[in-house]
Amino acid sequence: MALDIRIPIGAMFAIIGLLLFVYGVFTAAGPRVYEKSLSINVNLWWGAAMLVFGLVMFYFGRHGNSSVRLAEESAEGRAMEAHEHSARLKQD
Amino acid sequence: MVFVGLFMMRFYYGSRARSVPEYLRLRFDEKTRGLNAISFAAMTIFSSGVSMYAMGKLFNLLLGWDFDTSMIIAATIVLAYIFLGGLTSAIYNEVLQFFLIVCGFVPLVFLGLRDVGGWDGLVAKLTTVSTAGGYPETAYTQSWAFMGDPSQNPIGVEVFGLMLGLGFVLSFGYWCTDFLVVQRAMAAKSLADAQRTPIIAAFPKMLFPFLVILPGMLALVVGTGAVAVKPDGSATQTASSSTASADSTRDRKGEDETVTNAASTNTFGRGIIPLKIDAATGEPLVDARGRMVLDYDLATPMMLVHYFPAGLLGLGLTALLASFMSGMAGNVTAFNTVWTYDIYQSYIRKGASDAHYLWMGRIATVFGIALSIAAAYVAASFNNIMDLLQLVFAFVNAPLFATFALGMFWKRTTGHGAFTGLVAGTVAASIHHGLSLADGAVVGIKGGYLGIMNTYPSELAQTFWTAIAAWTTCFVVTIVVSLLTRPRPADELKGLVYSLTSKPKYTQQVWYKRPALLAVVVLTCTLALNFIFF
Numbered sequence: 001m002a003l004d005i006r007i008p009i010g011a012m013f014a015i016i017g018l019l020l021f022v023y024g025v026f027t028a029a030g031p032r033v034y035e036k037s038l039s040i041n042v043n044l045w046w047g048a049a050m051l052v053f054g055l056v057m058f059y060f061g062r063h064g065n066s067s068v069r070l071a072e073e074s075a076e077g078r079a080m081e082a083h084e085h086s087a088r089l090k091q092d
Numbered sequence: 093m094v095f096v097g098l099f100m101m102r103f104y105y106g107s108r109a110r111s112v113p114e115y116l117r118l119r120f121d122e123k124t125r126g127l128n129a130i131s132f133a134a135m136t137i138f139s140s141g142v143s144m145y146a147m148g149k150l151f152n153l154l155l156g157w158d159f160d161t162s163m164i165i166a167a168t169i170v171l172a173y174i175f176l177g178g179l180t181s182a183i184y185n186e187v188l189q190f191f192l193i194v195c196g197f198v199p200l201v202f203l204g205l206r207d208v209g210g211w212d213g214l215v216a217k218l219t220t221v222s223t224a225g226g227y228p229e230t231a232y233t234q235s236w237a238f239m240g241d242p243s244q245n246p247i248g249v250e251v252f253g254l255m256l257g258l259g260f261v262l263s264f265g266y267w268c269t270d271f272l273v274v275q276r277a278m279a280a281k282s283l284a285d286a287q288r289t290p291i292i293a294a295f296p297k298m299l300f301p302f303l304v305i306l307p308g309m310l311a312l313v314v315g316t317g318a319v320a321v322k323p324d325g326s327a328t329q330t331a332s333s334s335t336a337s338a339d340s341t342r343d344r345k346g347e348d349e350t351v352t353n354a355a356s357t358n359t360f361g362r363g364i365i366p367l368k369i370d371a372a373t374g375e376p377l378v379d380a381r382g383r384m385v386l387d388y389d390l391a392t393p394m395m396l397v398h399y400f401p402a403g404l405l406g407l408g409l410t411a412l413l414a415s416f417m418s419g420m421a422g423n424v425t426a427f428n429t430v431w432t433y434d435i436y437q438s439y440i441r442k443g444a445s446d447a448h449y450l451w452m453g454r455i456a457t458v459f460g461i462a463l464s465i466a467a468a469y470v471a472a473s474f475n476n477i478m479d480l481l482q483l484v485f486a487f488v489n490a491p492l493f494a495t496f497a498l499g500m501f502w503k504r505t506t507g508h509g510a511f512t513g514l515v516a517g518t519v520a521a522s523i524h525h526g527l528s529l530a531d532g533a534v535v536g537i538k539g540g541y542l543g544i545m546n547t548y549p550s551e552l553a554q555t556f557w558t559a560i561a562a563w564t565t566c567f568v569v570t571i572v573v574s575l576l577t578r579p580r581p582a583d584e585l586k587g588l589v590y591s592l593t594s595k596p597k598y599t600q601q602v603w604y605k606r607p608a609l610l611a612v613v614v615l616t617c618t619l620a621l622n623f624i625f626f
């Protein structure tokens with residue numbers, strides 16, 4: 001259980017971004033769709049931005065360093081767990 | 093957030109408490125913890141009810157389901173969501189939802205501002221809204237300039253009530269004692285991280301008004317309900333009769349026109365914000381003084397529908413649903429934790445098996461959701477859901493902040509003092525709320541049930557003063573009772589009270605990781621923003 005949070009964020013945004021981008025490409029010809037949004041093809045542009053953001057997040061999630069460590073890897077974490085464990089035992 | 097990070101976190105984190113009520117047990121005694129656990133449980137129910145109400149309204153608006161069906165469907169979805177996920181999934185979800193909300197709202201603000209001609213265009217258009225409502229020209233775009241007089245600003249609050257009620261009691265109460273907030277930091281891996289959590293969170297928090305307040309301001313000026321633009325003045329009348337202006341002086345005829353207008357076109361009260369419809373009668377709601385009530389809760393959904401084309405609209409609505417669902421799931425989860433651990437296991441049935449408590453937790457989830465439905469119907473009767481939330485905080489968090497402030501920084505505070513203080517604070521809140529009423533409100537859930545001694549210009553003003561009454565009473569009663577009762581020996585309070593806890597040293601840390609330095613930067617930026625939007 002040490003899933004880097006950037007991986008699900010990256011995956012989700014890349015997928016949604018891609019969906020919006022492709023939809024933006026296909027609807028670009030019919031300008032009436034974008035009358036609401038001041039004639040800007042927001043699906044295309046915002047989809048592209050989200051796709052880039054998602055890919056960057058995903059890349060760093062896979063390759064970057066996460067500073068999060070499991071509790072048992074540090075003295076403080078072990079002390080915390082021991083404390084919680086004994087508190088539980090006393091209560092039960 | 094800065095205060096909790098710099099001064100209070102070391103007691104929460106250092107005491108190794110697992111919940112806020114548990115800290116109260118360590119610092120004071122069982123009865124204080126029990127009381128806090130019960131009032132906290134009640135508060136989470138209201139908070140999740142508010143989220144559920146918002147979700148129900150969104151289904152109602154988008155899919156056309158009636159409100160009752162929408163509520164039941166919203167409840168079912170959240171129930172499934174909580175049963176399927178655990179704490180880890182909840183935390184992952186919150187992070188995803190944060191980014192989703194930012195992604196959904198940034199294009200909205202961009203399109204809205206572009207439509208009205210940028211910030212300057214927005215200021216210019218809001219000027220007409222302000223003057224139509226009887227306020228000074230820039231009442232909607234300056235935060236402090238018109239706070240001297242409650243009739244001069246649209247929230248109807250004067251500077252003292254705002255600073256003491258909201259700025260001090262309610263915000264400190266929420267950020268420093270709310271389990272949902274503090275719990276996130278309790279899960280940090282070290283004290284330094286726990287301290288940095290709220291301070292770092294304050295940075296994006298400073299920028300959030302641009303995402304959540306700007307759409308609200310834009311909602312007042314875009315859309316079909318043109319405000320005060322017709323030369324014959326008829327639109328001005330529409331606007332003034334539907335605003336919460338203190339000095340609305342229309343005659344009956346003008347009001348009837350407004351009603352027929354709204355009924356025939358079934359559209360907008362002001363800007364893009366629709367009139368609030370009474371769920372029972374299907375007619376637009378009118379307050380005690382005959383003014384039309386606007387449905388401010390629909391401002392953001394209406395903005396999304398107005399600007400977003402198919403595609404992006406899906407993203408925007410998902411973002412909204414996600415935030416309501418996380419709000420509700422977070423509160424219901426907190427409710428079942430506090431109920432099962434701080435109430436049921438501690439007072440009702442000790443020493444049962446883990447399986448039994450797990451079963452109880454699930455029952456509590458179902459009950460929590462059922463109670464939330466009831467709370468959601470209460471939310472429906474409020475001007476907007478923020479007013480209700482602030483009122484609940486005034487009853488629960490406001491006195492609690494006095495208890496915490498004294499408990500953490502004055503070692504003489506006793507358990508009896510804290511308990512009587514808390515009870516007195518909540519009683520004071522009820523008495524104040526029961527004896528006062530906001531202008532135009534109906535006696536009942538909004539106050540006045542003990543007779544009306546004082547009338548406030550707005551529900552927010554009433555709430556702020558309720559909070560001030562609760563805090564002050566709790567503060568004074570706690571001190572008096574503490575001085576009359578026997579204090580606990582100092583060695584029992586190590587790590588729980590400021591003067592008996594060693595200060596952490598961060599000199600070996602990189603400068604940008606030191607909590608105090610981050611705090612100074614945050615506070616400077618906040619001050620600067622206040623001057624810019626003075």
